[in-house]
Amino acid sequence: MSTATAAPARTYSDYSQPLWRRVLFTRESAIIALTVAVILYSLVNVQNFDGPLTLKFVLQDIAPILVIALPMTLVIITGEIDLSVASIMGLSSVLLGVLHQDGMPIPAAALLALLAGLACGALNGFLVAYVGLPSLAVTIGTLALFRGIAVGLLGTTAVTEFTEKWTDLATGTIGESNWPLVMVPIAVLIVVFVVLLHFTTFGRGIYDIGLNSEAAHFTGVNVARTKLVLFMLSGVVSAFAGIYFTLRFGTARGDNATGYELQVIAAVLLGGVSIFGGRGRLHGVIAGVVLIGVIASALRLESVTVNITNIIIGLLLIASVIAPSVLSWVAERLSRQAPPAPSEPSGPTEPPTTQHTAPAGV
């Protein structure tokens, strides 16, 4: 018993990389650097990119993706996925339209749409967390279900009559600046989610679940409740994005925001979140969303078609996940060719990467 006190105090700092390396050599830093580089390049080379309206349109375009990417990041870090977000957007959009058409004021209709989103998320969460079904299958099902209800409620018609006061709010800017007004609630949500994920016990539990949900259970994390809460957050935030989408374009249609789920997931994965769970941070995700928005906007100003934009985003996505594997393969190749082992450990990000990619092909 007394030997414990005699032993020298061992701290993790003896074993960890220097701070600057840990901060700089991460996926998040890479994606932020790439984003900054693309912005600088566009400012210099793309005509009108430095114009006053670019900021407004870029932010308005990425707003729905940005806001849904926040809960999606948390969901993916637990090792689950939510494919139904775009359908929840469509459903909340239709509900807002239908309720408003029946004479309900916008705030009340929006509140009901948010509650519907919460209920949709709760259904997903219940089936995944308490029934124990794979989230990929569940949310493919609810993707069809929620979209089907949205289309069923409105058919091929659209509601376009909205009180101007509210549509102005969705397209307006803060004072005289070019920052869209919608960035205010989104900024609040970003702060809330950053605190929730990075500075609370709940957030540490999310990482624990993603790394090993069995172990998380034994360390006292309520795995099922955490997942339920995350899916509910995802639902309610998607409903918010749907309301914004409706008011911004002034139409409520059943097929609003079709295909957004893949854009959100692409942005999240681009931001360095591991699809296996347990890894990823919100600043990387935000950079990923901005990167996609900036590339799309710059290419549009260069009058490149949206197809090329899609190709570039697809290639970026593939490159971002395959880069660690290629790097570790190259490193392995190099160390094999040079038998005297390098005294310095290889790149700081590599050991965890190889661990995570080990389960082949999953």
Added chain:
Amino acid sequence: MNQADLKHADGTEVSTSEALLVEPSALSPGRRAFNTFVRSREFSIFLVLVAVILVATVKNGSFLFSSDGWRNFLLNPSILLLLAVGQAAVVITRNVDLSVGSVMALTAYLTGRLFIDQPGLPIIVVFGLCILFGAMLGLVNGVLVAYGKVPALVITLGTLYVYRGVMLTWAGSDRINAGDLPGDFLALGTKAVLTIPWLTIIAFAVLAAVGYYMYTARGGRELYAIGSDPDAAVLYGLKVKRRILAAFALSGALAGLAGLLYTARYGTVSSSVGFGIELQAVAAVVIGGVAIFGGSGTVWGAAIGAFLLVTINRALPSLGIEDFWQRAVVGALILGAIVLDRLLALRQARKLAEARDSS
């Protein structure tokens, strides 16, 4: 599998409480095969399909018994069926291929272009080229997944965007119209043998071939082994990478064939071909009883799932439900299928646990 193992283990000493587990072996092999068949997931989905068809036909006789109804019944699911068969092979290895819709769009456009630019080309050569092209696109997915060691979901999501973008860039604003295509080729989409359309015959032939391979051949069984435990498959010495490559190439080739048949069936190729069909293919596979985490299920099930999805679509109006609600029904069906799967698995586990505890 579990039951067979237990039987074998119990063969040496049989107590009264274990009799329940041993009992099936007392039945004749034919009877056992029958029981397995009746209890199989494919059979229950098939019953649902039959029920849907019956109800729709009772309400409206022309649903099945008019020449048009019969033709649509067989013709409409053919393309989704091909995609579902390929998707099943991939999902069984614990992967997923989201790029099938884009591959289909690319080959559909390629088909049109081939006929326009090379008018003399025999149809059979176009078939070969399209399947080969699809297989190559699938192979790209396979190489990235197997050698890049990254999840298929991400890779195929990326190639979904890339392939679609390539198709749209290549096609630009022009579309393929029926007038551009030779009559012989278009006849493929309309002609029938003994009232069975050619498209359906092709799809069924592919289904039979792939199904037989998956059931009997070593390559097919190894796909199941990889899906149930990838690590164990590696340790056992299976050529995991090569099999995964083959599964993706198959999925791509079938998507290529589906694109060609799409052009034959509809005659026009616009930019929206196959948009969102990848999720329908995954849905058909899930409804058909293929576990989304691999290792179990059959392509027969996936094919019946595809049939069910498309038939429900067409049956809803005759059941008095506006077809706007069709997607909601499909969603409910998917959820029902996976919840049912889960409940059955839980019951099975409980039964086995009870049998173990009471011994």
